[in-house]
Amino acid sequence: MNPPIIVVTGMPFEARIAKGDGVRVVCAQNATLAAELEAVIASEGARGLVSFGTAGGLIPGVKPGQWVIAHKVLDMPQQARESVTSIPWAEALRRAIPAALRADLAGVTAPVVTAQDKAALFRESGAAAADMESHIVARVAQAHGLPFVVARVVIDPAERSLPPAALAGMRSDGSTDILGVLRSLAGNPLQLPALLRVGQDAGRAKKAMQYGRQIVALKLGEGFGAKAAGI
Incomplete structure (x- = not known):
């Protein structure tokens, strides 16, 4: 049996979208992700990481x-160390x-x-977006000599600050804490319009991810993990 392609997410709703035939999903937060990936x-091997x-x-x-x-992942905790993603994989997705x-x-x-x-x-970075998992994926991929690619959807635009309730509603495992949101809103009801905008933005991001997941799945099904990467 061929080893799987490992798809890495940070939040449960991302993992639910990512799941499907032919891939192994690892959903973990920043602090535990490297250990879980390792x-x-x-135990299972890997053809590459997404x-x-x-x-x-x-x-x-x-x-x-x-x-x-x-194109590149800038590892900001390691002084913006650069890791270039697999060019064939990234170009296939583009x-x-x-x-x-x-x-x-x-x-x-x-x-x-x-x-x-x-x-x-x-x-500081010139990067188009930021996330909390891709630099760890890059570290692990390089440690094992594996190809990796990053396909991410913007969820909150650069011009917009997140209201406190959005952060209060996120548990340490990335799942949603409704009571945390309500407590934050009770303390500051004026943030409700900003929180509603966050919900609208999240809805757009989820739709884009669901669409893109089907495309990624097709590429994986075509031998994306071996043929496109030349491995």
């Missing part, structure tokens, strides 16, 4: 639902999703919450 590779899910926008004007296919941005992505250890912090990270 365990799966040790970082799939959402990302925060850093380029002004990029709207929620925009696909970003990473051709399949023509509207996708082919750009760099910044890997961070915590959400980039405010518009000011997003602007500062963009100035």
Whole structure:
């Protein structure tokens, strides 16, 4: 049996979208992701890694639902160390999703919450978006000599700060804490319009991911993991 392609997500809703025949999904938060990936590779092997899910926008004007296919992953915790994704894999996805941005992505250890912090990270990195898993995927892939690719959808635009309720509603495992949202809203009801916008943005991102997952699945089914990568 061929080893699987491992699809990495950070949040349960991303994992639900990513699941399907022919792939092994690992859903874990930043702190535990490397260990969980290593365990799966040790037990099942891997043909390559795919970082799939959402990302925060850093380029002004990029709207929620925009696909970003990473050229390089900038590991910000390791002084912006650069990791180039598999060019054949990334180009195959870019051709399949023509509207996708082919750009760099910044890997961070915590959400980039405010518009000011997003602007500062963009100035520092030049990246189109940021997420909390792709730099770890890059580290593990390089340690094992595996190809990897990053396909992420912008969920919150660069110009918009996240309201406190959006963060209060996220548990440590990435699942949603409704009571946390309600408590935050009770303390500051004025953030409700901003929270509703976050919900609308998330809806657009999810639709884009569901569409893109089918494209990725087709590529995987065509031997994307072996033929396109030359392995």
